[in-house]
Amino acid sequence: MIGIQDIASYIPEQRISNYTKKEKFGIDDKFIEEKIGIKHVALKNNDSETSSLCIRAFENLRHNTGLKIDDIETIAVVTQNPDMNIPHTSAILHGMLGLSESCSCFDISLGCSGFVHGLSIIQSFMLSNNIKKGVFFTADPYSKIVITEDKNTSLLFGDAATATLISDMPLYKSGIFTFGTSGREYNELRCDNGKLYMNGRAVFNFSVRYIPIDIKKLLEKNQIPIENINRFVFHQGSKYMIDTIISRMGLDKNRVPFDICDYGNTVSSSIPIILEKEIKNPNNKYIVISGFGVGLSWSSGLLIRTHQGK
């Protein structure tokens, strides 16, 4: 059995306040606090690269788990803002960490659906190749591409990285995943010439229409009733989007964490940052995770606490 043993995150200390943008964008406190739900976005240092954010998350993971460098047999990095086009950021990370030459490294080019989709990929890769320890990173610093004058995006996106230890001593194993793509809508969230563009309405409509249906499909595939789910960890796009999904699904708000008030939408890191805390609660026997966005694409999964995690 392969699954999540532990998760660690790194969120840069620097913040930009959305309150300082009120006049520029014609918004008020209520819009900031109750609608988008983001007061500050985290910002990496100018001289920090995607790989260096990963290193900080890794250091936290190693501190928590005692993980030995020589034991790591594979790493994967979910990013669409790599250090450079070539080589893959995971190769750069390999060098920085001094990993074994037999260690496999690959990047996964996905955005907000990246953690869930990527979790399925790396777990399957490890299972088919009898790999016992791997580290799965997410790091997608949108500060590289956000236009500060764009109201649609500059109020939302923050920088962060996470490192997840995937091993044969899992705290959580995974059930069957669901995946999907609406490629005809690829244009609605894209980076052109180094500049991010997002059609907020299109991404909102896509999310609130597709995700409730996908969660229903996920639960049917895993033959588990919705009442048994302890937590629904959705990609943290904005408070209004999560509130709309909660309403459409008739969910208990207490089972749906929303926690990005002080750092923003961190793309593929948003789900693992929430999971870092939630997996430490032994009452969370079943956790649904669902990431959606760039592509437009989505992926949902079911995390099941193991006997090890009792």
Add this chain to the structure above:
Amino acid sequence: MFDSDKVKQIINTPEVTINIADLKNDVLLKDQGVDSLEMMNITLAIEENLNIGIPDDDIVKLSTLDKIAEYINTRIK
């Protein structure tokens, strides 16, 4: 034929947080506290209820409840 009262019925979904009953028909929605995010759920409610797609360029036409009724009547003719 759609009028503003019928529009209010359609857009009065649980996801729309503003109090629809208090909205005046001929006053700009943005002047009555309906922000850009709220408009997303309002237009989504219209699209799903009437099974129509509203292009992004048409959103500007939906400035008051009366204008929304007028727009719907041109679409469902």
